Amino acid sequence: MLKAVKVRLYPSNEQCSIIADQIDAARYVYNRSLALRKFAYTKFGIKVGKFDLQKRVVTLKDREKTAWLKKADSQVLQQSISNMDKAYQHFFKGGGYPKFKSKHHSCQSIQYPQRVKIENSKIYLPKVGWVKCKGLREDVVGKIKTVTVSREANLYHAAILLDDGVNTLPVCTSTEAIGIDVGVSLVAADSNGGQIKPLDLVRELTKLRLRAQQLSRKSKGSKNRAKAKSRLAKQNLRIANMRKDFLHKLSLQYAENQGIVVVEDLKIKNMTKSAKGTEEKPGKNVKQKQGLNRSITQQSWGLFFELLEYKVIARGGRFIKVDPQHTSQTCNVCGHVSKENRLKQEKFVCKACGHKDNADVNAAKNIRDRGIHGSNASHQTAA
Structure with a gap:
């Protein structure tokens, strides 16, 4: 292998x-x-x-x-x-x-x-x-x-x-299915109730801004500018490596313990498009959209799904992507769909049956059920 x-x-x-x-x-x-x-x-x-x-x-x-x-x-x-x-x-x-x-x-x-x-x-x-x-x-x-x-x-x-001459990795014996919902406030929430907080990068990002400010003050073409540019690049690389390490460990944890992993089929490029618009039709809430785009890219959803997919399939599991429409607005108990079910970002309260749950965990349960029973899932199975 x-x-x-x-x-x-x-x-x-x-x-x-x-x-x-x-x-x-x-x-x-x-x-x-x-x-x-x-x-x-x-x-x-x-x-x-x-x-x-x-x-x-x-x-x-x-x-x-x-x-x-x-x-x-x-x-x-x-x-x-x-x-x-x-x-x-x-x-x-x-x-x-x-x-x-x-x-x-x-x-x-x-x-x-x-x-x-x-x-x-x-x-x-x-x-x-x-x-x-x-x-x-x-x-x-x-x-x-x-x-x-x-x-x-x-x-x-x-x-x-x-x-290495080894034909396969150790096969995951679990047949349990788990749904994973990715977000901004939480990197991932799963249908078993797990809530993974984002990696704390405040200190590293502060250093990054400091390195960028130092670079902007250096004269173009000078040796000091070259040194400052190198320090900025090293800090960027350090942050990227910390993110990769975190996502590798998280994806491995799910791949080793779950036989079926279900996620949303998100169009991340479309979700992070600029909201500036044109001179004739300027965009609305541009700064808020920029902040949201920055948060999405910092969480690295695409990389997480990529790592998760190959690790699950390599261990004989099934990796399923489902339609993300209304997963966060649907009650997992009665199936009632409404925007009012999520009045607050982290809380889910069904207006029909009164079911209460963490909003991301409720969405993860819907993702899991949609992957197992839904007809709109795109299945990928180990060879």
Whole structure:
């Protein structure tokens, strides 16, 4: 079974320079190949295949203007084109059109498909050499499939994809179904009565604002501005990692203990659209909508659902998405639907039968029942 392990890298200054050269080369090859494929099809209707593009890398290395590509490992450049081709295949299946890579993006990466070795808390990267790493446990063994080296906020990491030879994860024996309602005041409320509070990031967000203010006061192009920018990027990365860790643990908890997990099929992009409107038709309550959008994005609902889905299915469970319409306004006891049932954000009081419950827990129960009995659920089951 494939397993991903992420470790921190500590390259020397010389190794940092080599990795930077490879990142630049991989990005250049990716963008050039994407531009050529787009131009050939738009202008002449010709489809340029992946292998034809990979052969052109040899030609580029022989040219005087692009001879600097020789600094990069050949397989890194070939893999860059493969990743571009995968982006195209994803586009044909209904995804977004491939975009050109920017050198100004906060996270830059390269991928090694072969010839990487791990030994005594060190990892060997072609062209780079042996690099010290931290976070690699001794019990992590298996055949290395790919290694993705990334640079973000002047920090280096390696994501190692391993095949550990294990066919499946421990199967969850529970057949119990649980509904999960996500929100702003609570990250999640489940049909068993569980209420998960948001991660306390007040201190970290205060530091983030301070770092942003410090950056705004520095002169453009100065060394102090570069240092301030690095500190801001590190703080952003720290907050992102804290959120990921929290959501990984929460999703694992549900996946290990529940055989059937039901969530709402939310259109998060539509929910977080701007309310500014146009000059002819300006939006209403713009500041309130901005605050709500910020709260939704900070809770990372999309990431939570993504982590939850693959963990549940990997353990032999069922992951179900249902129509979210009126789940928060419907009484779980009598089925009465009314906006007046939720006069307050956290309380649910049915106007028909008098049933009282936490509003989010009541919604989670409706989500669970709709997933089990409803006809509007989209089911996803383990293979």
